[in-house]
Amino acid sequence: MTTISCGIDFGTSNSSIAIDKDGEISLVPVENAQVTIPSAIFFQRSDNKAFYGRMAVNLFFDRQDGRFMRSLKRVLGTPLMKQGTLVNGASMNFSSIITSFLKHIKNKADAVAGQELEHVVMGRPVHFVDNDPAADARAQDELRAIAQRIGFKHIEFQFEPIAAAFAHEARLSGEKLAIVADLGGGTSDFTVIRLSNQYIHKADRSSDILANTGIRVGGNDFDKELSLAAIMPELGYRSTYGEKYLEVPLKPFHDLAEWSKVNFLYTPKIIQQVRQLLHQSHDKKRYRRLLNVLEHETGHTLLAAAEGAKIVLSDQYEYKALFDFIEEDFSIGIQRSVFEEAIREDVDKIAASARQCLMEAGVRNQDIDLVILTGGTTEVYSVQAEFKRLFPNAAIADENKLSSVGLGLAYDSQNKFGEKRERS
The missing domain is CATH 3.30.420.40 (ATPase, nucleotide binding domain)
Structure with missing residues (x-):
């Protein structure tokens, strides 16, 4: 066999x-x-x-x-x-x-x-x-x-x-000098590599691989930043409570905006803390929505809505996201400009990692013949715009x-x- x-x-x-x-x-x-x-x-x-x-x-x-x-x-x-x-x-x-x-x-x-x-x-x-x-x-x-x-x-x-x-x-x-941008949910990774269909069966490709760089930033981070910028304020994020007008604890909101941490929020201790703060909240309507999400364990549904908004805003300039699982007829209008501003630092970090890969490979932007985009995060409009700006003369492969x-x-x-x- x-x-x-x-x-x-x-x-x-x-x-x-x-x-x-x-x-x-x-x-x-x-x-x-x-x-x-x-x-x-x-x-x-x-x-x-x-x-x-x-x-x-x-x-x-x-x-x-x-x-x-x-x-x-x-x-x-x-x-x-x-x-x-x-x-x-x-x-x-x-x-x-x-x-x-x-x-x-x-x-x-x-x-x-x-x-x-x-x-x-x-x-x-x-x-x-x-x-x-x-x-x-x-x-x-x-x-x-x-x-x-x-x-x-x-x-x-x-x-x-x-x-x-x-x-x-x-x-x-023919031979192409390519940069690969693999932008997934958790990481963004780059490789500068010489490619040719004549090289496919070479056992050792080390001489063709000129540099690798990577950063732990990806689509999940975009979901988080969009959620914190456009959605969490409607759940009481950065609102105040008590006589001294203290800011409500931010950690539950940050954890609620991150896929790998949502499940850790559904504890009696955390829910009780939110209930107690609700009595002193200066924005009870919004902060009660946070309690609703925790009590009904709909954090992943909330994050999925943020992810859905991210996907739609890659093609549209604005989107009305529905959150009727929190409150009847509750929706939030989100503009692409808000999303792009929220992820600007992350996109800058991704671009910096790509430039670092070029520097380590000893090549210039204009030397790149082909940009290979892979991973769902490359669908985001500002990401595509950044790579077209970085490599204006290169062909883009994104199938x-x-x-x-x-x-x-x-x-x-x-x-x-x-x-x-x-x-x-």
């Missing part, structure tokens, strides 16, 4: 897996006919059964009883990996939760391959954790251990922007935004494991 290898793109927002079968690279349908799956998991309260992807999202928004989680990748390398979390009243560590999700994806690929897959190239951001090499190394080690736990015996890693470059390379004619990393990882698995398989 021919050994089949694969590549796994475990993303903050979406994930995919692609296989190299008989020299043909293809994405595996991981949720019905879909080749990408939201990186989400829902544990049903009655029996703790796990549901994944769109099914998990739908169960949660249908108000089924259970525990919903997203953005699990951002936990890697952090103290939360050891602390774990409560799932339907029982303690569960994040390693087990991520294992469950990735095993689900692998099972789909095993079925398509007709065998237990043992060879994998796992995608990874340039930095799991910014400015902390020890935490970054720990995150990769944690992901390696999870890959071993789900049945992989031969595990390699590749930077996600390099993988995206490999996915585009097959369609190129397969959500699946190019998975495809490229499978191409890399072909090169990394092909010769080893033939010798075995």
